[in-house]
Amino acid sequence: MPKVLLLQFDTDPACAQRRAAFAAMGVTLVEAEPRWPTFxxxxxxxxxxxxxxxxxxxxxxxxxxxxYLGEGFNTRNIPVLLVDVVRKDEAAARRSAPQAAIVDRADLVAAVEKLLGRTRSAQM
Structure with a gap:
């Protein structure tokens, strides 16, 4: 079963919505906070x-x-998606993490499914 690591703070009101979306996809979901060294x-x-x-x-x-994950030797080949980036902050996010794809919340499931399809094909 594919594994998705979701980095989010528990104080985020959208946590439950994201968890439910991944549960419906049937992936193994692992969660942690996006702070060093936790992530x-x-x-x-x-x-x-x-x-x-x-x-x-x-x-x-x-x-x-x-x-960090996009540049790390052991992690740079793992796709990274940034979700819920405020429009006015997109340029800063792209400068900070150019390897990460920025997706809207509404497009998150489709983006993950697309990447998982590529991942499965590459492993076969």
């Missing part, structure tokens, strides 16, 4: 297929986690 420990222990980082609470933490 790195989770990636190292879980080796997810995709990393989704919510930027709706403390966006600077989300962008820094995305930057």
């Amino acid at each position: 790195f420990d989770a990636v190292t222990a879980e080796r997810p297929d995709i990393i989704v980082i919510a930027a709706s609470r403390i966006p600077s933490h989300a962008y820094e986690a995305a930057r």
